Amino acid sequence: MSLLKKFATVGGATLVSRVFGFTREMMMASALGIGPVADAFNLAFRFPNLFRRLFAEGAFNAAFIPLFARSLEEEGEEGARRFAAEVFSTLFTVLAILTLAAMIFMPFLVKTVIAPGLAACIDDPETLRQQLSCEDRFAITVAFSRIMFPYLACMSMMAMVSGILNxxxxxxxxxVAPTILNFALIGVLAWCWWRGADERTIGFLMSWGVLVAGIGQLVVVTLAMRLAGFSVALRRPRWTKSLKRLLVLAGPAALIGGITQINLFVGQAIASYQPGAVSILTYADRPYQLPLGMVGVAIGVVLLPELARALKAGRMEEAQHTQNRSLEFALFLTVPAAVALFIIPEPIIRLIYERGAFDPTTTVRVAAVLGLYALGLPAFVLIKVFSPGYFARENTRTPMIVTGFSAAANTALSLVLFWLYAERGIALATTLAGWLNAWLLFEGLRRQGLWHVDRALVKRCALVVLSAAAMGAALLAMMRVLHPYLATGASALHQAGALVLLVVAAMAVYFAVALATGAADRTLVAKLLRGRRKARV
Known part of the structure; x- marks a missing residue:
């Protein structure tokens, strides 16, 4: 299977998950708006999600896959099975202890880490009404966090099994497994709407839905692993040389792989000082995650094992080619997506969310945050491209330093900009920190001679920017014409039709200019078209 087809397989499955994620967020926004229950759920869910990215997906995709691939190459399937069993047994034990400790000390975690703004609110006795409101928000955040935290354990074990499959x-x-979460929460929200449940009940049922979905996702990937002819046994944890090497790699890799989630988590913790800001950031994050998930996740999942295999086999020219084409592919899709999200965030947010408890004023606030997030979209996808260049060589020290520096910059910028621009300041800080991270990672590879930019990449990157600029100009012109159909007073059908027309026209302009200028590889496009014709015949 070619590199492009592998990207398409993972990106397509991720697209399905993100589409259902949109449906889930639309229903949640309509039911809860940006009220205290929505804030509590988003804060509680972000915490296990952060650890999932840090100690599960980031660590295992970056550290486990190269070591597992080496075991397959050097010791065969039996050696790989033994290594996987060592890791799984240790992971299971650590997660059990971590989950138990978190359940006990959750009030302390919420007060100091998850939502310090709620604690500050409780300590401020400005009015009795405000104090009671803050105590209520704090209590339901703790309750939701306790219900959802075991989701972390399920996702961590799922990440390991996924690493084996990859x-x-x-x-x-x-x-495709993450789609289960969306199905579960859509089902919960539909049932609550049918029963006319109150906001607090909706929040509790959604929290239980997250836990049930986590178990379901773990079951799906475990069955897929068994169908692939591989299984892992639970044994007594033992300290081995292979496990030590994994932990040495996984610690820094966890920090690096979860940089986007770290930035979002820091932003939400700071935003907890202002009611509604947490939910605004979360709703803006969903449209932004669609292209990031399709392209960034696909590249991160596929590129690392491909690069690791090429390097282990000594095929350096193939490794360089893989890196350059991955960067080319990332920019070709993310630059136009970033331009579009920056220019038309308000019509997108209005169509997706503006109904029920989600009013036009909230639309404007969420759209402003989405526009700023969009400017950082290419940066976070580039991080997914540059990081495997280090991980595949089992070097996590350099990107760990880079990520730590950018995370510190994000925290400092968020603290300063939040007091000036509220939630928009946090979005701007996230974007600036993302670009800093991407640039430092690239410079590290280039200076060590690990990345040689070829002429084709430079040429196509410049042409991609030109094509995206032409598309942006077309979008601005069309928005003036279609404004009556995109405004708040227009029906959902008119808004959807106008937005579809905007997107289709923008794509047509972009791909036409890209093909005309050579931003898109015309030879590759022709080859793909010929392949489809042959398949039809």
């Missing part, structure tokens, strides 16, 4: 080049099951 090492065997079976990408689909791990990519």
């Amino acid at each position: 090492a065997f080049r079976r990408f689909f099951a791990a990519a």
Whole structure:
């Protein structure tokens, strides 16, 4: 299977998950708006999600896959099975202890880490009414966090099983499993709407839905692993040389792989000082995550095992080619997506969310945050491209330093900009920190001679920017014409039709200019078209 087809497989499965994620967020926005229950749920869910990215997906995709691939190459399947069993047994034990401790000390975690703004609110006795409101928000945040935290354990074990599947080049099951979460929460929200449940009940049922979905996702990837002819046994944890090497790599890799989530978590913790700001950031994050998930996740999942195999086999020219084409692919899709999200955030947010408890004023606030997030979209996808260049060589020290520096910059910028621009300041800080991270990672590879930019990449990157600029100009012109159909007073059908027309026209302009100028590889496009014709015949 070609690199492009692998990206398409993972990206397509991720797209399905993101589409259902949109449906989930639309229903949640209509039911809860940006009220205290919405804030509590988003704060509680972000915490296990952060640890999932840090100690599960980031660590295992970056550290486990190269070591597992080496075991397959050097010791065969039996050696790989032994290594996987060592890791799984240790992971299971650590997660059990961590989950138990978190359940006990959750009030302390919420007060100091998850939502310090709620604690400050409780300590401020400005009015009795405000104090009671803050105590209520704090209590439901603690309750939701306790229910959802075991989701972390399920996702961590799922990440390991997914790493095994990816090492065997079976990408689909791990990519499609997250859809279960969306199905579960959509089902909960539909039932609550049918029963006329109050906001607090909706929040509690959604929290239980997250936990049930986590168990379901773990079951799906485990079955896929068994179908692939591989299994892992639970044994007594033992300290081995292979496990020590994994932990040495996984610690820094966890920090690096979860940089986007770290920035979002820091932003939400600071935003907890202002009611509604947490939910605004979360709703803006969903449209932004669609292209990031399709392209960034696909590249991150596929590129690392491909690069690791090429380097282990000494095929340096193939590794360089893979890196350059991955960067080319990332920019070709993310630059136009960033331009579009920056120019038309308000019509997008209005169509997706503006109904029920989600009013036009909230639309303007969420759209402003989405526009700023969009400017950082290419940066966070580039991080996914540059990081495997280090991980595949089992070097996590350099990117760990870079990520730590950018995370510190994000925290400092968020603290300063939040007091000036509220939630918009946090979005701007996230974007600036993302670009800093991407630039430092690239410079590190270039200076060590690990990345040689070829002429084709430079040429196509410049042409991609030109094509995206032409598309942006077309979008601005069309928005003036279609404004009556995109405004608040227009019906949902008119808004959807106008937005679809905008997107289709923008894509047509972009791809036409890209093909005309050579930003898109015309030879590759022709080859793909010929392949489809042959398949039809």
